[in-house]
Amino acid sequence: MPAPHTISHDVLIAGAGPVGLFLACELRLAGCSVLVLEHMREPHALLKALPFGLRGLTVPTIESFDRRDLLGALEERIASRSVSAAAHWMQQARRPAGHFAGIQFFHDQIDSEQWPYRLPGPVSHFAADMASIEAVLASRAGSLGVEIRRGCGVEEFEQSTNGVTVFAGGEAFQAQWLVGCDGGRSIVRKAAGIAFAGTDPDFTGYSVQVKLAGPEMPKPGRHYTATGMYTFAAPGTIGMVDFDGGAFHRGDPITREHIEAVLRKVSGADVRVTDLELATTWTDRAFQATEYRRGRVLLAGDAAHIHSPLGGQGLNLGLGDAMNLGWKLAATIRGNAPAGLLDTYARERQPEAARILDWSRAQVALMRPSPSSRALEAIMRDLIDTRDGATYFAKRVWGVGLRYDLGHAHPLVGRSAPNFEFDDGTSLNQHLRTGLGILLDFDGCDALRSLARRWDGRIQYVASDAKDRLGVTALLIRPDGIVAWASGVNGDEINAASSLSKWFGNPLRNQDVMLR
Incomplete structure (x- = not known):
């Protein structure tokens, strides 16, 4: 192993995505020295931009950004990028407020007076693209003095009772703590020996940008079919789900021919894909780390929990981890934390992640191409179309019901x-x-x-x-x-x-x- 790097930090963070960057900002705000190690050389990626990078922000996320004076910069950036226009669900007469397994509810149905622990008035929530979120967080991290090393991913580490030595990019770095914010296939989690437990996927999901030709075209909007589900926004933005047990995800290369075959199968339309411009796959695999801390190693974001992107909860869940962990870890580093403070991070956040994973699983159950799922969907649509039903789903989807015990x-x-x-x-x-x-x-x-x-x-x-x-x-x-x-x-x-x-x-x- 190379000799340890001469500069030692309070905290090393693996991963410069939104969760890692937000956590770095929180730690620097509290006066801790932070180094972020990221394996990607460039922060830019096509899938972070519109339309596939679009993410709905929950009320807790918006409140956290406002509490750290980040909200104004984010709102200004997304306004300049016409983010709302990129959301196909916004092009409706009624203002959509969210969905459950694709079943929408609307703002005019929601009774916020059922939430007496909140101040009267509208509950704000909006969508933002990942590129904008990361840019705003990276700018703040830089202004606070966070060091970010790109093209320098964590490879392995050694920990002792006093600290952690991390090996990355041919160098060794020392810190008191290491936090893995390095995604669902987290190297930090695996190297720490922390188990990842959950449920295997039912489907392969596809997000694609294509050019299409007739004789038929898919119907615009979101549709359940006898073979799956698809969403189509003209001229060529498609999301679709094929219930193949997740067999295709991260398997064979994604080809134009394969996308055409799945689209024809799921939509039932006699359509041709003439050009495949962009494509990615995902699944409904739902797993959670059995521990959020082992020694001086902690996990946050997708390193701690993964699930399908249905309902847009994953990013918000990870940002909530960062907000919860940052001040507790900083107090521990300063030496003025009460006994057990850092343990409350897992105690508060693990149950919240478990609830979100079950929320995701429930949506998958409703989407399955079976007569029983279609019958359940009809009942769910009736419930969501009531004032109490829409209010309940808004409470869950927007995160306004979050409460720690x-x-x-x-x-x-x-x-x-x-x-x-x-x-x-x-x-x-x-x-x-x-x-x-x-x-x-x-x-x-x-x-x-x-x-x-x-x-x-x-x-x-x-x-x-x-x-x-x-x-x-x-x-x-x-x-x-x-x-x-x-x-x-x-x-x-x-x-x-x-x-x-x-x-x-x-x-x-x-x-x-x-x-x-």
């Missing part, structure tokens, strides 16, 4: 904090851009102000009334925007102190502020 009965605890609008004109999300936790005190309680001073440097104390408090007097909000403690009455400072210790460690020793 933090052992507190208050309905806000464990949820994403509402973006309160304060009397001074600021919002909660703006205060979260420092990457610190927040003790939010609507009534300016002296005891809470004194308490906050004991954790100065780890949290901000924000004392301001808001347009709508949602019935609370004070909140403790983690750096990732999750509510850790909530009070509906004054005089609950003892519980606030306990929650501060639980999430932010012991108070500063040079402070001697006692509650009275």
Whole structure:
């Protein structure tokens, strides 16, 4: 093995995709030194661009980007690229809000008043292309001082009780921690000996850009057939599913002849593919790492979980991993993390991934070309077309129902904090851009102000009334925007102190502020 590289970092991240870049930004925001190692030499790829790079962003992702001042840059970029026009489902009279196995629901059906833990008003969500997401994250990472080495993928590593030595691109790099954000075939996960358990695929999915000739053309839109499913957007963008047990995925080369045969089989149209411009395959394989941490090695994103792209949950799930992990790993590196803080990463994120994997499996069951699936589809369409049904599916697809079990009965605890609008004109999300936790005190309680001073440097104390408090007097909000403690009455400072210790460690020793 080569001698270790002379520069040592706090964290090495394998993979410069959106998850790796977002995690790198989170760690640098907290003052950690970070090196990202990426095996691809160039960040650009055709499948990251429109139309195949289009991804729906869930509410937790949008909130996280807003809390780190990334949302404006992303919105500006996708507006200039006419991203909405590239989405075939947007070309409808009613505004689509998402789908379940291709069965759409619409904004005018959704009753957001059924979500009392959120502030009144519209719930924002939108689509963005992968190229734009990565460009915005890479720009932020660069401005924060993150070093990215492209064409330098992780090959293997050695870990000890004190750190990790990573071998990549003919060099050796040292760090305290290694995080694998290197995709579904993660080298980091495999080298760490972490098992990947789940269910094998039912189908091979195809995303292709083609030129077509008659005598028939596929019908525009999404269609279930007796042999599979396909989506067609003229003149030649096609997504299709062939229930072959995933046999073709990453097998033989994708040829024009093969795509024509599958298209004719699935659509039933007498159509010819005259030119194959771009093609990729995917499956509904659904697997999850049995551990998210082994020693000083952690996993996030597709390295920790994979599933079909149905419903656009995978990217959002990985970005949620990064937001959850970043501040916890940084506190561990700084040495002020309470006992077991890093273990809460897997405890919170593994169940969320398991739910998404089951959500994906349920959609596959509905898509199978069988009489029972078609009967179930008809019932599901009726349910989604109701106000309660559309609201339920929006809650799941948009991610507004996300709640971690933090052992507190208050309905806000464990949820994403509402973006309160304060009397001074600021919002909660703006205060979260420092990457610190927040003790939010609507009534300016002296005891809470004194308490906050004991954790100065780890949290901000924000004392301001808001347009709508949602019935609370004070909140403790983690750096990732999750509510850790909530009070509906004054005089609950003892519980606030306990929650501060639980999430932010012991108070500063040079402070001697006692509650009275």
